[in-house]
Amino acid sequence: MRILHTSDWHLGHSLRGFDRHYEHQCFLDWLLAQIRERDIDALLVTGDIFDNANPSSASQKQLYRFLQAAREAAPYLRVVLIAGNHDSPGRLEAPSPLLEVFETRIVGQTRRNSDGDIDLGSLIVPLHDRNGVLRAWCLAVPFLRPGDVPRIETEGDAYLAGVEALYRQALQRVLSQRQAGEAILALGHCHLDGSTVSEESERRIVVGGLEALSAGIFDSSIAYAALGHLHLPQTAGGREWVRYSGSPIPMSFAEIDYPHQILCIELDGERLGAVTPVSVPRPVDLRRIPAWPAPLPEVLDALAALSFPEPDLPEELWPYVEVRVRFDAPEPGARAAVEAALHGKPVRLAGIDVSYRRGSLEPGSEVEPTWGDLTRLHPEEVLRRHYRNQYGEALPDALLRLFQELLIEAEEAL
Incomplete structure (x- = not known):
């Protein structure tokens, strides 16, 4: 099974006031050609589909026209999209009933059943090949806010424990269902510890006092972990099978020298066969x-x-x-x-x-x-500078954490 992994499209992005619709269209046209030429079975898009939670009608049309064209070019193509921290979970999921008819699955948020437990089934997406044979299972986990994870009693960080529990529970559900030879893929939109951040264009994800998650949340039974959020293509945690595809176009001048790309993933049964980076042409310098x-x-x-x-x-x-x-x-x-x-x-x-x-x-x-x-x-940097100018000393950690919680609440209200 051959899969493309891409992320962080940020449709609707503007660079210092300049609209980038043309550049995004060039990328989507190129991606469509890759789907045809490489005979792709599935497309994974790991978050930040749009640049903001209230995307323009032009940006939304751009996405849906691409999905329509991809379906026409490859009628057997399966598509899985998850929400990132820039996306509105509800807005992204809104057309799901229609898109699922065309084998496109969108996961914007976790859901709870009547008992208050996470509905794991809504995060598990089976992937069939062009002949209808089940080849892989996706743990399609979107960007997780504190209310999206299981409630875990712990002396450590409750959010981190909740994220780990969510992936573990979803994985156990899949392991109980899959047959020999079926691969497991994990999707996520997060910042893993030790990864390189583009300071000018990536919105920091801080939940509580936690800046980054551990790559250990991805169990070795997972063949490939497809990640989004960081714009620089990279592996994480020293694991070649845990990867950020990176953004397809530079989101800021700090990303001029990034090797913008998508990743072509080949599965060999339930194992990872090969990962091939494919460079994205840059239409505008x-x-x-x-x-x-x-x-x-x-x-x-x-x-x-x-x-x-x-x-x-x-x-x-x-x-x-x-x-x-x-x-x-x-x-x-x-x-x-x-x-x-x-x-x-x-x-x-x-x-x-x-x-x-x-x-x-x-x-x-x-x-x-x-x-x-x-x-x-970043807002935190503005606060740090203002506090030092005002009081002549460093910003206290407790005040910084309160400010970070306010930022998260403000983003969730968008």
Whole structure:
């Protein structure tokens, strides 16, 4: 059985005010071609389908048109999608009754039965091949909030214990049902301990005081664990079969050098046969100019020297540019100077990264961060800086935990 694993599409995403519908459509068209050419049996999408909990109608149409086209291209294709922390579980699940007719299963949240226990059956998805033969079982676990996990009495972290219990209970249910030769796949949208985070574009998942889960939640009887949330493709916990596919396009300038990809998974009976990364073409370039922050005169020279082999590119193909300037003191006319230097060039100015010199710096060394672009700072970092400025000392851990709980409550209310 041949499966594609992809994640973190973030349909509806905008980069510093620029809509990215075109780039996402290029990816979806390419993905459709991969499904055809690689003769794929199943597609797994592990969360953050949309960029926010209230996606635009255009973003929703983009998803459903892709699913329709995929079904027409491969009538035997099975699709499993889970919700991520950016998605609205209810909104994502809303079209499930219709999509299940076309072998597309969406799991947005856990459900409880009349006894108050987790309905494990709603998280277990059997995967059949094109001949209708059962080949694998999916533990389709979406992003888990505290109310989504079993209530476990423990002296440790109740959320972590609940997540572990949920995967363990679902796995035991599958082990009691599966036959020899049927593989088990686990899907999840979470941050596993030791994994690399893209600081500029990934919303931190903090539940209680817990920043990351252990890769040990995935039992060795699982052939492959398909993960979402982190945008950098990587394995987790030293286990080659526990993987983040990463995002298909860069969500920020911090991700320019990421090897954006999908993963082609081949099952050999109940075991993992092979994992093949497939690079995603990048239709629109992202550039940081210069590579390291520099004084304004040097930056203006670099911008003036920009040349393009195809100056008549349509606007949707114009590269995004982040200009990186280092100042000794504020220069009010800097933005106007940058815009003038780029005037007439086929680029989209997607931000000016401003930093201030702090002592003697070498290229690539740290510069003093500014408050100029709050979208690049996590809320916790804003609070830390404000508290230190106000009180002259570090933010207490207890206050930080309370703030993090408020952030989670606010996201759940969206």
